[in-house]
Amino acid sequence: MGRRRPGTPTLEEVAARAGVGRGTVSRVINNAAGVKESTRRTVQRAIEELGYVPNLAARSLAGRRADAVALVMTEPDWRQFAEPFFSEIVSSLGDALSDTGMQLMLTLVRSDAERQRFLEYARGGRVDGVLLMSVHAGDPLPDMLAEARLPTVLLGRRSGDEYVSYVDVDNVGGARSAVSHLLERGRRAIATITGPADMYVTQCRLRGYQEALALAGLEGEQTLVAEGDFTTESGRRAMAALLRRHPEIDGVLAASDTTAAGALETLHSAGRRVPEDVAVIGFDDFPLAQRTTPRLTTVRQPIEAMGRAMVRLLLEEMEEGAVAWRHVILRTELMVREST
Structure with missing residues (x-):
């Protein structure tokens, strides 16, 4: 069940014809964000030329997709959630995910017990990927998620030696x-x-x-x-x-x-x-x-661009696997007004 008939074009063949990666083809098929319009047209043309038909049943069975992404906030101080940064980031991530058909789930993780509970929840296939924000130095959750091979992207980083995928600013x-x-x-x-x-x-x-x-x-x-x-x-x-x-x-x-x-x-x-x-x-x-x-x-800080970049990196990890962690650092801009 779910096998392709001999001679049926594969996702890899579509990618080769279009000159893009396998993950890009997947995002086009799923109408996901983060793909240039010119690239999207090229992939769609390759799909038509090869007569490729997405195997939705196989993708569902093999991928066990939950169509949900967890946004995990690790800030132990509840007052922080009243600050504008959190609402701005949540809004930008929601916008970036809006075209993917994926649900954004907000989760608070502030103790060792909560870390373990969330890890078991995520490993149970209830989410397809994890976005982490407000991570302090020494927080083990990113390492726990990486060891479980769960696609994960941080907003910011724990140190200059961070290896888990992250989006940060200069x-x-x-x-x-x-x-x-x-x-x-x-x-x-x-x-x-x-x-x-x-x-x-x-x-x-x-x-x-x-x-x-x-x-x-x-x-x-x-x-x-x-x-x-x-x-x-x-x-x-x-x-x-x-x-x-x-x-x-x-x-x-x-x-x-x-x-x-x-x-x-x-x-x-x-x-x-x-x-x-x-x-x-x-x-x-x-x-x-x-x-x-x-x-x-x-x-x-380019909040919208940060949200888009986080979602793009996460989608790439979800489609291609964490073969290599990716790091993105965005530029800042000084906005001069009356206080100086």
């Missing part, structure tokens, strides 16, 4: 460009409010901050660093602590737009004018950045 370059902008505006006592120290994204943005100061010959100066957690409240607290310790601060790079919004509130309460006394830059470019007073200069 956090070092984004932070470096932000601090360079502050230096060009004549700021010299520049502080940064970071994200959680155990996240690689935090380490990268801190490195970009430090590199920009070093390039300006300020490596001998004391770096003004306070740790936050990407929330508005952490921005308020960190900014207040920085002002107490270093009242001379005249520039701030915050780890997120929400953190920057909290910093702005503290600066206003302290009677500091923005940008006259202290210039402020965020990271993300959410709609929030257009609603702060003054409007926020920020480093833009």
Whole structure:
């Protein structure tokens, strides 16, 4: 049952005729996203020329497709889910999956017991692939999924040596460009409010901050660093602590737009004018950045492109198998507004 008749064209023959990979042909057949229109036409032409007919019964039996993708959030702090980044990413992933006919399932995994339960759930064939976000350093879940040979793509990475497929942005370059902008505006006592120290994204943005100061010959100066957690409240607290310790601060790079919004509130309460006394830059470019007073200069992350890239990598792994992990790093862009 499910075998092809002798002489019936195969998926591999269609791929060879079209000059593309097997996974690309599969995505065209399944009307999946992530295929250029010109490539789609080429594959469809090859299908017609060869008279290829998809063997849906065999694909269903052999592939055991669940037509579902799990979006797993590993953030232990519930407050994080109220931040714009999560809703923006969920929306972009949903849009990227909308043409595939696959369901997006949201799952929270915050403990060892929950990791094991989710692993057993996923290994049971209930999902075809896993998208992971907010992964902290040392989290074993990506390794567990890789060992189980479950197609998996991370948003961000746990370290510079990450081997599981991931999509990330140039956090070092984004932070470096932000601090360079502050230096060009004549700021010299520049502080940064970071994200959680155990996240690689935090380490990268801190490195970009430090590199920009070093390039300006300020490596001998004391770096003004306070740790936050990407929330508005952490921005308020960190900014207040920085002002107490270093009242001379005249520039701030915050780890997120929400953190920057909290910093702005503290600066206003302290009677500091923005940008006259202290210039402020965020990271993300959410709609929030257009609603702060003054409007926020920020480093833009291409959220839609991140979602599309994650889904594309996951579909490739689902169709072709994890023969090689893929890594995508997208560019950031400094959006200059009134806060600098």
